[in-house]
């Protein structure tokens with residue numbers, strides 16, 4: 001794992017947006033298209049706004065989420081809305097957004113239709129950007145959930161998850177899908193996130209802190225980008 005510290009989140013967002021845009025451009029040059037998988041939550045919002053202004057061939061980029069809360073697009077917790085309103089804007093308005101949320105009432109049972117949607121994305125994922133919760137969850141691989149072992153070991157593309165410490169049913173890419181990436185970034189802001197990362201790095205039990213399965217593996221390149229504030 002590589003760890004890159006920035007002086008401020010503004011600095012981080014600027015550099016990180018350039019870096020991601022460069023990787024997407026290189027993938028387009030090589031394969032004629034690129035895939036970008038992003039996370040929801042609060043941290044990525046200003047980064048999305050920066051990235052949306054990058055001058056690349058967005059019409060050749062497919063974007064989806066690492067996880068989604070199973071709520072409608074007009075719900076304040078919708079990651080889809082966050083991405084549509086902040087990333088698929090400006091120059092990036094030409095990108096294709098692949099929805100993780102389908103019309104099924106529950107995430108449980110919706111996995112096959114989500115998997116069908118994800119066929120529109122090219123794997124391996126060119127750039128995967130993850131966040132991390134205070135409990136060490138990443139994507140929606142929540143240590144508190146009954147589905148954690150399944151999320152860590154399943155051969156499927158995605159799984160439905162019901163966290164007990166956070167609201168809403170979720171749909172999450174499985175660990176296997178997340179690791180099927182050319183480059184993973186973990187985007188963290190704040191001292192408390194750094195303390196959680198340090199705790200994750202110091203221990204071994206993956207089901208206790210699922211982020212360990214990302215930052216403590218050596219097969220897929222992973223870089224943590226961090227600013228204190």
Ligand SMILES: O=C(O)[C@H](O)[C@@H](O)[C@H](O)[C@H](O)COP(=O)(O)O
Pocket residue numbers: 039040041042043044066067068069079130131132133137138139140
């Ligand atoms: O939909 C989600 O909740 C996520 O994708 C989740 O894994 C998120 O990245 C972390 O919970 C960090 O969230 P913050 O950026 O809000 O701290």
